[in-house]
Amino acid sequence: MHDIQLDRIDLEILDYLQKNSRMTNADLARELGMAPSGILERVRKLEQKGALVQYTARVNPEAVNQNLLAFIFIKVADGLGCDEADKLLSEIEAIQEVHHITGEDCYLVKIRVSSSGELMQFMKTSLRNIPNIVSTRTTIVLETVKENQHIVIKRDTENDES
Incomplete structure (x- = not known):
């Protein structure tokens, strides 16, 4: 799992999906200026690599x-x-x-x-x-001030393959 290679676009896709896992490929493509087919292929590869592990709903x-x-x-x-x-x-x-x-x-x-x-x-x-x-x-816990599962995704431009 530690050897997963991700480029800037992969990281952006992960960031968007983390914020809204219901985001469509068309919406992702529009945000990233890419073709929906290219986004679909990248999402599938992120799933296969184990970088994208689950789509969930957060219940109150x-x-x-x-x-x-x-x-x-x-x-x-x-x-x-x-x-x-x-x-x-x-x-x-x-x-x-x-x-x-x-x-x-x-x-x-x-x-x-x-x-x-x-x-x-x-x-x-x-x-x-x-x-x-x-x-x-x-x-x-008496009160929860902040709780989320969001992982801060840092975009390392040195290893950018795109």
């Missing part, structure tokens, strides 16, 4: 009663790289993100649930089923 958590956001720091006995814990945490539907982290803990997970009661139930059931968890620390 409150609209589906997922009002509580929490981050859970997890320490496991096996330490970083415990394949069993990785797999089991990744399979839990309520967990949105699983990150290996440095420091005292091994994982940081992000979870959305409807209430503190549901969070407590999750801790008692789902996490209890994962062997080797030594400890957890949970931080409940």
Whole structure:
């Protein structure tokens, strides 16, 4: 994945689609001054290279009663790289993100649930089923000031192939 070569136009396509994944090839072509067929081919190549991995809709958590956001720091006995814990945490539907982290803990997970009661139930059931968890620390978010999945795309003109 680290060897994906992208030129300036590829980066611009990614940037536009990241802002609006419903943007049509015709609209992309118009924005970039290219033929729609050329844009379609580039988008397909970006998908094949693994640079463009998914088109999604962003749902307001409150609209589906997922009002509580929490981050859970997890320490496991096996330490970083415990394949069993990785797999089991990744399979839990309520967990949105699983990150290996440095420091005292091994994982940081992000979870959305409807209430503190549901969070407590999750801790008692789902996490209890994962062997080797030594400890957890949970931080409940009171207010989200900023949240997005947008990756800042830097256009490196030195490697520009277009």
